[in-house]
Amino acid sequence: MSETATLAPRFAPGARVSVRRADPPGHLRTPWYIRGHVGVIERLCGAFANPEELAYNRPGVPKQPLYRVRFRQREVWPDYRGSAEDKIEVEIYQHWLEPA
Amino acid sequence: MRGHHDMGGLPAGPVERSEHDHALWEKRVDALMLLLSAPSRRLLRVDELRRNIEALPPDAYDRMTYYERWISAIANTLLQRGVITADELGRKMAAVAARGKDAP
Numbered sequence: 001m002s003e004t005a006t007l008a009p010r011f012a013p014g015a016r017v018s019v020r021r022a023d024p025p026g027h028l029r030t031p032w033y034i035r036g037h038v039g040v041i042e043r044l045c046g047a048f049a050n051p052e053e054l055a056y057n058r059p060g061v062p063k064q065p066l067y068r069v070r071f072r073q074r075e076v077w078p079d080y081r082g083s084a085e086d087k088i089e090v091e092i093y094q095h096w097l098e099p100a
Numbered sequence: 101m102r103g104h105h106d107m108g109g110l111p112a113g114p115v116e117r118s119e120h121d122h123a124l125w126e127k128r129v130d131a132l133m134l135l136l137s138a139p140s141r142r143l144l145r146v147d148e149l150r151r152n153i154e155a156l157p158p159d160a161y162d163r164m165t166y167y168e169r170w171i172s173a174i175a176n177t178l179l180q181r182g183v184i185t186a187d188e189l190g191r192k193m194a195a196v197a198a199r200g201k202d203a204p
Binding site: 027028033054 | 101102103106108109145147148150151154181
């Protein structure tokens with residue numbers, strides 16, 4: 001497959017998404033603490049070779065869209081004591097996201 | 101299973117903010133990584149390095165410094181890629197250690 005092949009973005013800014021609660025072995029860039037949580041697409045950051053494949057010296061194509069996803073701190077951390085408006089943003093690859 | 105390195109949100113105490121100068125060997129590790137990963141060679145990728153750092157046993161991960169984790173992961177990546185053999189690396193390490201003993 002060509003090094004420039006890129007998957008089409010599935011999500012637009014503002015879309016509600018949930019992070020897959022997956023736990024495969026390997027090199028994963030989706031932090032444990034955010035899996036299973038629901039957030040909103042803040043922006044599309046671009047498309048990049050999949051680091052889960054690059055970690056095994058494979059080409060990682062087609063490139064995966066990467067999003068910055070915004071979550072409410074109170075939703076992520078049940079004992080969060082800051083403002084209810086506080087947010088946390090995490091960059092997550094498309095294959096870890098589902099419509100919510 | 102949550103990886104030992106994947107510690108976001110776990111209790112960890114205060115952040116250590118002090119800076120320190122890098123030792124010569126640490127600069128050499130940084131240079132080694134840049135040279136090995138240059139597009140003209142691509143003998144390792146930073147993603148492979150991260151995978152090998154994450155594969156460290158938890159006690160080693162906690163005990164090792166930043167560049168100790170790097171050099172360990174560089175060695176493991178080059179072994180996995182077949183760039184070097186364990187025998188070559190072992191003999192070279194023994195030779196360097198012996199050289200150090202002879203120094204005044």
